[in-house]
Amino acid sequence: MIRVLICAGILLIASGCAGSERSSATPVAPAPRVRVLGVAQDGGVPHAGCSCDTCLAALVDPARRFHVASLAIILPPDANERKMGVFLIDATPDVTEQLHMLRDVRDAPDGRTDRAPVDGVFLTHAHIGHYTGLMHFGFEVMHAQRTPVWCTERMGEFLRTNAPWSQLVDKDEIRLPTLTIDDPLPLGSGVTITPVEVPHRNEFADTVGYVIAGPARTILYIPDTEPWDRWPEGMLKLEHLLRIHSVDVALLDATFYSLDELPNRHAASIGHPLIVSTMDRLQERSDAGLDVRFIHLNHTNPALDPGSDAQREIERRGFTVAREGAEIGL
Ligand SMILES: [Zn+2]
Ligand SMILES: [Zn+2]
Ligand SMILES: [Zn+2]
Secondary structure: OEEEEEEOOEEEEEEOOOOOOOOOOOOOOOOOEEEEEEOEOOOOEOOOOOOOHHHHHHHHOHHHOEOEOEEEEEEOOOOOOOOOEEEEEOOOOOHHHHHHOOOOOOOOOOOOOOOOOOOEEEOOOOOHHHHHHHHHHOOOOOOOOOEEEEEOHHHHHHHHHOOOHHHHHHOOOEEOOEOOOOOOEEEEOOEEEEEEEOOOOOOOOOOEEEEEEOOOOEEEEEOOOOOHHHOOOOOOOHHHHHHHOOOOEEEEEOOEOOHHHOOOOOHHHOOOOEHHHHHHHHHHHHHOOOEEEEEOEOOOOHHHOOOOHHHHHHHHOOOEEOOOOOEEEO
16 A cells, blocks of 8 residues: 655655554654656756746745755665665755755754765766766865766767766766676665666766666656657657566656647657657556656746646646655655
């Protein structure tokens, strides 16, 4: 059974097994899980230079701000470690606040800067919302110590050969272990992460999504992609990924809700799947139990507003918009 608990300000969504119940009397062993740290497109909300209603509302009401899309993978301590394992997927321009959103599982040393704030970062691609938060790992801020930043060979080459990122490598603040597409990497606690190839604008490097598989649940995370029907021959299609990885929860690119948001643009010129198209494509799977949550919403996307017709329609059809702070048990 799926249970929804509000716990210390965090919306916890977990199965009815160990880790889902919390009471003051019985401490429960923490279970591996994913926490949503942001749901917005690369520019966040408010968006720079924008005077749309969403951005103006966010300027005056912090509750209407949205961080750039990112996930944390949180693992219980293993036999040798006393602290929780914490990994980020993507280092966004909002990484400062997003690291503070992890203080309950990875608190900084008393009164000092944590130079190893996470056990690693997994990058999806070289667009500004997904990697530029690495600047905070550098000499001017955390001066991190050998943080592993897993990425593809091309992404690693981009970081190694372009300032200011190359300085992070030269100072050994980050290391760049190479990911192999479709090759699962064990993280501990029975959790693996597998990069999957995703088509997207690849000006500087290439793009991946991630399958995060745990003992209880498997999550597919694809924050940026070409529309699903434009995935090239030879690349595993969305439905194949869902099937071969037995995905339970899919967090998918929801940059735009519908064409109404993009006046004077033809569908063929839009480099993302529309939410309405994704719902049509996955309606049967959603009806059959696949949990689809939309993430990476542009500031123009009406579904950001919980009171909007767009969000009501998403929920009526059995889908949801990802929520910052929500946790998904693995
Ligand atoms: Zn993006
Ligand atoms: Zn705006
Ligand atoms: Zn992108």
